Amino acid sequence: MNKYLIYLDQKRCIGCHGCEIHCKVNKNLPVGPILCEISHEPLREIKGIPRTEFHFRSCYHCDDPECVKACPTGAMQKREDGIVFIEEDKCIGCMVCQKACPWHIPQLNPATNKAIKCDYCKDRIDAGLKPACVTKCATHALKFVELKPL
Amino acid sequence: MAKSVWSMCGMCSVRCPIRVEVEDGKIKWIEGNPYILKGALCAKGSAGHALVEDDERPHGPLIRTGPRGSGNWKLVTWDEAFDYVAEKLKKIKEKYGPESIMLSCRGGPFADLFKAFIHAIGSPNFSNHDSACGRNVHHAAKTIYGLGRKGFAYDIKNCKHLILFGRNLFEALRLAEANQVMDMLDKGGRLTYVDVRQTITGVKATRFFLVRPGTDYALALGMINEVLKQGAYDKEFVEKYVIGFDELCSFIEPYTAEWAAKECGVKPNAIKAFVKEINEDRPRVIFHPGWMLSRYHDSFYASRALQILNVLMGNIEVEGGQIFSKGPGDCGVKGLRSFDAQVPKPAAPRADLVGDKYKHWDKGPGIFHLFYEAMRTGKPYPIKALICYRHDPFNCFPDPESQKEALENVELLVSIDVHYSEFGWYSDVILPESTYLERENPIATQKGPKPRFIVRQRAIEPRLDTKACWEIFKGLADRLDIGQYFPFNTAEEMWNWQLEPTGYSIKDFEEKGFIPLTDKPIFYDRNNLEGKFKTPSGKIEFISQVLTEQGLPSLKPYESPQKPPKGQFRLVFGRTAVHTHGHTVNNPLLNELMPENAIWINKRVAARLDIKEGDWVDIISEGKKAVIRARITEFIHPEAVYMTHGFGREVPVQTRAYLAGASDQKLQRGLLNKTDPAGGGLCLCEKFVTIKKSVRNAKRRVEL
Numbered sequence: 001m002n003k004y005l006i007y008l009d010q011k012r013c014i015g016c017h018g019c020e021i022h023c024k025v026n027k028n029l030p031v032g033p034i035l036c037e038i039s040h041e042p043l044r045e046i047k048g049i050p051r052t053e054f055h056f057r058s059c060y061h062c063d064d065p066e067c068v069k070a071c072p073t074g075a076m077q078k079r080e081d082g083i084v085f086i087e088e089d090k091c092i093g094c095m096v097c098q099k100a101c102p103w104h105i106p107q108l109n110p111a112t113n114k115a116i117k118c119d120y121c122k123d124r125i126d127a128g129l130k131p132a133c134v135t136k137c138a139t140h141a142l143k144f145v146e147l148k149p150l
Numbered sequence: 151m152a153k154s155v156w157s158m159c160g161m162c163s164v165r166c167p168i169r170v171e172v173e174d175g176k177i178k179w180i181e182g183n184p185y186i187l188k189g190a191l192c193a194k195g196s197a198g199h200a201l202v203e204d205d206e207r208p209h210g211p212l213i214r215t216g217p218r219g220s221g222n223w224k225l226v227t228w229d230e231a232f233d234y235v236a237e238k239l240k241k242i243k244e245k246y247g248p249e250s251i252m253l254s255c256r257g258g259p260f261a262d263l264f265k266a267f268i269h270a271i272g273s274p275n276f277s278n279h280d281s282a283c284g285r286n287v288h289h290a291a292k293t294i295y296g297l298g299r300k301g302f303a304y305d306i307k308n309c310k311h312l313i314l315f316g317r318n319l320f321e322a323l324r325l326a327e328a329n330q331v332m333d334m335l336d337k338g339g340r341l342t343y344v345d346v347r348q349t350i351t352g353v354k355a356t357r358f359f360l361v362r363p364g365t366d367y368a369l370a371l372g373m374i375n376e377v378l379k380q381g382a383y384d385k386e387f388v389e390k391y392v393i394g395f396d397e398l399c400s401f402i403e404p405y406t407a408e409w410a411a412k413e414c415g416v417k418p419n420a421i422k423a424f425v426k427e428i429n430e431d432r433p434r435v436i437f438h439p440g441w442m443l444s445r446y447h448d449s450f451y452a453s454r455a456l457q458i459l460n461v462l463m464g465n466i467e468v469e470g471g472q473i474f475s476k477g478p479g480d481c482g483v484k485g486l487r488s489f490d491a492q493v494p495k496p497a498a499p500r501a502d503l504v505g506d507k508y509k510h511w512d513k514g515p516g517i518f519h520l521f522y523e524a525m526r527t528g529k530p531y532p533i534k535a536l537i538c539y540r541h542d543p544f545n546c547f548p549d550p551e552s553q554k555e556a557l558e559n560v561e562l563l564v565s566i567d568v569h570y571s572e573f574g575w576y577s578d579v580i581l582p583e584s585t586y587l588e589r590e591n592p593i594a595t596q597k598g599p600k601p602r603f604i605v606r607q608r609a610i611e612p613r614l615d616t617k618a619c620w621e622i623f624k625g626l627a628d629r630l631d632i633g634q635y636f637p638f639n640t641a642e643e644m645w646n647w648q649l650e651p652t653g654y655s656i657k658d659f660e661e662k663g664f665i666p667l668t669d670k671p672i673f674y675d676r677n678n679l680e681g682k683f684k685t686p687s688g689k690i691e692f693i694s695q696v697l698t699e700q701g702l703p704s705l706k707p708y709e710s711p712q713k714p715p716k717g718q719f720r721l722v723f724g725r726t727a728v729h730t731h732g733h734t735v736n737n738p739l740l741n742e743l744m745p746e747n748a749i750w751i752n753k754r755v756a757a758r759l760d761i762k763e764g765d766w767v768d769i770i771s772e773g774k775k776a777v778i779r780a781r782i783t784e785f786i787h788p789e790a791v792y793m794t795h796g797f798g799r800e801v802p803v804q805t806r807a808y809l810a811g812a813s814d815q816k817l818q819r820g821l822l823n824k825t826d827p828a829g830g831g832l833c834l835c836e837k838f839v840t841i842k843k844s845v846r847n848a849k850r851r852v853e854l
Contacts, residue, residue: 021193
């Protein structure tokens with residue numbers, strides 16, 4: 001059972017793409033991999049105002065992740081709290097995980113030649129903080145939500 | 151060992167307060183100051199790290215060896231560079247007088263230091279970029295209130311209705327302001343947005359007016375007419391504080407909502423319904439008077455009309471309205487010691503004739519582009535040295551080719567900047583400034599309802615052979631025998647010298663990263679604002695004495711903008727949230743987000759020109775041509791084409807930005823001489839360009 005979720009408050013998001021850079025800088029990523037993405041629909045006029053909606057996508061941290069099953073070295077793992085992450089020392093950069101993922105979410109980090117993906121900044125979470133993208137979201141549109149069983 | 155440093159962002163001119171974590175001399179984390187921004191930062195703010203690591207900026211002081219613009223440089227030591235510049239300046243001073251030396255910057259809270267430097271040399275010629283930015287807005291505010299455009303803070307968070315004429319504040323981003331708008335909208339506030347195209351700000355609006363380009367003034371006049379017709383204004387406030395209300399009433403008569411609707415291409419009922427709304431919401435209604443309003447021939451009067459609407463709303467010194475900016479004095483604290491105040495005022499008149507021929511304009515920075523006239527003609531006297539600090543006239547002002555012609559008469563061009571600016575690449579000497587993470591700045595005052603002292607502190611040591619601006623000016627000052635005005639050798643000494651009269655010390659920044667001068671917002675008594683308006687009459691002047699004395703109208707009859715000739719379009723420009731003008735296009739991380747710009751074309755127009763989304767398009771303007779890709783949208787006025795400013799850079803060593811996208815200012819041929827006689831700003835949207843499908847969209851392939 002996943003414990004966490006990143007939620008985007010549509011109304012507050014201004015599509016500034018800050019989250020993408022907050023993430024990249026925190027993970028020390030070079031040009032190339034982008035672990036979370038903001039996208040938007042084409043403009044559509046609604047009651048006289050051209051509107052759009054912004055979407056945030058990182059990793060879905062699946063309940064039964066294909067990437068974990070496909071990983072030949074056991075580098076791709078799922079924690080008890082649901083976070084799917086890569087143990088970097090074990091990763092050989094074969095990118096089988098990317099092929100196994102229905103959305104091809106894991107990416108190759110050219111600086112290390114290993115796979116990289118969103119892990120909700122687990123080091124930050126373990127230190128009682130929030131993921132980089134949420135912490136620094138320009139308009140506080142991104143929320144880090146802890147899911148509780150009803 | 152990790153440490154936390156309070157500082158100020160420097161990726162754009164907003165200067166958001168930040169907290170920086172440093173470990174082993176490396177930046178580990180940058181976030182918005184939690185006390186002010188709750189951690190918030192934009193993409194540019196986070197990309198500061200990539201700026202430090204970028205090798206495509208000057209590695210040390212450079213002296214030009216080939217012809218101007220050739221890119222032949224000699225890397226020298228700081229001593230050599232300082233000696234070289236100081237010796238040239240001394241010679242120029244001796245031959246032409248000190249007033250032939252000028253300095254320009256990009257304004258902002260640290261300008262006191264640079265002003266002191268040029269004044270200490272003996273020249274009155276301090277300037278900044280603002281005549282290509284907010285000068286019209288500034289002067290409009292001065293002629294109404296006697297206060298500059300920063301004379302009021304907008305209490306957006308508590309307002310009920312915010313009206314933005316082209317002020318695209320979710321893309322020309324100031325984080326504190328953007329969050330205020332979001333909070334206001336979350337509380338059910340209304341946002342009216344006016345523009346010639348849809349933007350992210352407009353996407354969030356509750357009412358949207360897509361207007362014909364150049365008709366902002368008409369819409370504002372129609373709104374004033376309707377406000378008066380509906381009696382939707384604060385009669386008591388107007389009676390008490392306003393001069394010229396009767397003149398306004400008779401002037402405004404022909405400019406009905408129906409007239410304005412026809413002129414702007416909007417529905418008359420929308421204007422009437424809008425006025426009904428603001429009547430419900432006033433006085434918590436704010437008409438933003440504009441920011442970068444060097445756009446149309448009547449932008450000054452458009453900004454004035456928006457200020458008139460503010461006054462009619464009675465939104466002054468109320469919650470959710472315009473609040474007088476307060477300074478240390480309002481909090482019972484003495485102000486910072488000023489560098490410039492120690493320097494005797496130079497006697498010579500300014501070479502841009504501001505304060506002399508142009509008495510209605512603010513002498514502070516004058517009007518930068520008028521100096522080109524002095525350079526060209528040698529009148530009123532020649533300008534022989536230009537020092538640009540953090541200011542790139544070739545990126546900021548139109549028509550760099552015309553600028554270069556004037557600069558041929560200038561013997562010394564010095565660029566002090568973090569980047570290779572386009573001007574820097576053309577100049578004679580580059581004195582590279584350290585990035586904002588590697589330098590200190592003087593302490594500054596941030597005025598507002600809750601004034602504070604702010605500071606930028608050095609987070610890490612410079613990675614390349616660069617210096618902080620205060621070290622650069624100090625280094626030059628010592629060699630020009632004016633070192634006594636800069637009595638410090640370290641940043642700490644400089645700060646202590648500034649802080650001495652205030653009773654605070656640099657340690658007082660440790661808790662929050664700034665020194666708050668009050669806990670609660672300070673309000674003046676709204677019923678007793680006598681003496682607060684600094685106009686000649688002490689009142690709010692709908693009819694401005696200053697303008698009248700200069701022979702200029704206060705309420706200018708409307709003139710409809712010219713329609714572009716067939717096949718031509720009005721070139722308009724704007725901002726994106728991921729870049730700061732041309733400063734960040736070469737930043738690796740920001741470049742990855744947006745490596746080039748596109749030209750926005752109205753859908754019906756594009757169909758007529760057989761241009762499809764993504765096609766290459768030729769943009770032609772008097773011997774200049776740019777080729778970029780088309781973005782087709784129905785949400786831009788058919789008379790306009792739009793591009794994001796800052797691209798089309800021509801500094802070869804900036805490999806990512808080099809020739810990527812197109813530059814609006816290079817297409818703005820002839821606009822360097824188009825000054826608004828009342829506002830002093832340039833008219834940068836008064837350019838028609840030819841648009842056609844490029845032959846680069848080849849359908850057949852000749853090569854293998």
